[in-house]
Amino acid sequence: NYFGEVLRDNGYKTGYIGKWHIYGGQRDRPIPAGPYRYGFDDVFLSNNCTLDFSADVAFYYDQHTGEPVKFNEWEVYGQTRQAKQFIEESSKDEPWALMVSWHPPHDHTGLRYTTLPELEALYNPDEIKLRPSQEDTPKVRKDMAGYMAMCTGCDIAFGRLMDTLKEQGMDDNTVVVFTSDHGDLHGAHGRPWAKSFPEDESCRVPLLIHYPEKLKPRSSELLVGTLDLMPTILGMMNLPIPDSCDGLDLTPHIQAGNDDAVAS
Numbered sequence: 001n002y003f004g005e006v007l008r009d010n011g012y013k014t015g016y017i018g019k020w021h022i023y024g025g026q027r028d029r030p031i032p033a034g035p036y037r038y039g040f041d042d043v044f045l046s047n048n049c050t051l052d053f054s055a056d057v058a059f060y061y062d063q064h065t066g067e068p069v070k071f072n073e074w075e076v077y078g079q080t081r082q083a084k085q086f087i088e089e090s091s092k093d094e095p096w097a098l099m100v101s102w103h104p105p106h107d108h109t110g111l112r113y114t115t116l117p118e119l120e121a122l123y124n125p126d127e128i129k130l131r132p133s134q135e136d137t138p139k140v141r142k143d144m145a146g147y148m149a150m151c152t153g154c155d156i157a158f159g160r161l162m163d164t165l166k167e168q169g170m171d172d173n174t175v176v177v178f179t180s181d182h183g184d185l186h187g188a189h190g191r192p193w194a195k196s197f198p199e200d201e202s203c204r205v206p207l208l209i210h211y212p213e214k215l216k217p218r219s220s221e222l223l224v225g226t227l228d229l230m231p232t233i234l235g236m237m238n239l240p241i242p243d244s245c246d247g248l249d250l251t252p253h254i255q256a257g258n259d260d261a262v263a264s
Contacts, residue, residue: 011094017101019101030046055073176211
């Protein structure tokens with residue numbers, strides 16, 4: 001059982017928006033309705049992993065026809081608009097689940113870390129405080145500035161989604177999870193590319209969970225792996241956790257503040 005299938009089979013309206021990055025090795029095709037959407041059956045708006053996020057290039061596949069449709073805005077903002085619509089059209093009284101998969105912050109072919117001019121204007125490469133593990137070069141500084149500009153764009157987009165939940169009266173009883181699949185080394189430790197190395201800059205990623213009904217605001221040093229996310233989120237939602245899950249349901253430890261529950 002996949003995450004979306006568990007949600008669907010327990011009566012949730014399901015939606016998936018953004019980068020998909022699975023379904024075989026080809027990225028230049030839509031995902032047909034059926035088993036390869038893995039339970040995200042109601043709304044499915046993917047681009048299957050493109051690498052140019054600019055308004056005149058970024059697109060998604062129409063979930064019914066499979067035809068590409070341009071966003072005509074920065075990809076993250078376009079996907080966020082779709083997510084807002086999903087939330088606004090979802091009932092307050094019936095359960096729903098939405099996954100939004102932004103691709104930035106990420107370099108893209110030929111353009112590196114470029115994004116909207118108004119976001120890039122927020123960061124001066126010469127004034128950025130680099131990590132101690134990085135070599136101080138003009139390229140590293142330029143890439144870091146673009147990366148931080150992209151992060152700020154994602155912050156703005158995430159704020160729009162949280163505002164939408166509040167406007168719809170759904171912010172208190174919705175589990176909101178913000179995380180990433182990997183970080184970006186930006187040359188740290190002399191590594192030649194962004195990820196795939198066991199360094200903090202590559203594999204220590206954000207994990208924020210907002211659920212006022214069950215969680216009080218705090219920071220945590222609990223060690224959580226990606227495989228723990230599915231059983232933990234299902235545990236918070238009081239939904240059945242398939243035996244096939246390799247990860248742990250960390251809900252009891254999160255609620256108890258037991259940050260030493262996981263050793264490695």
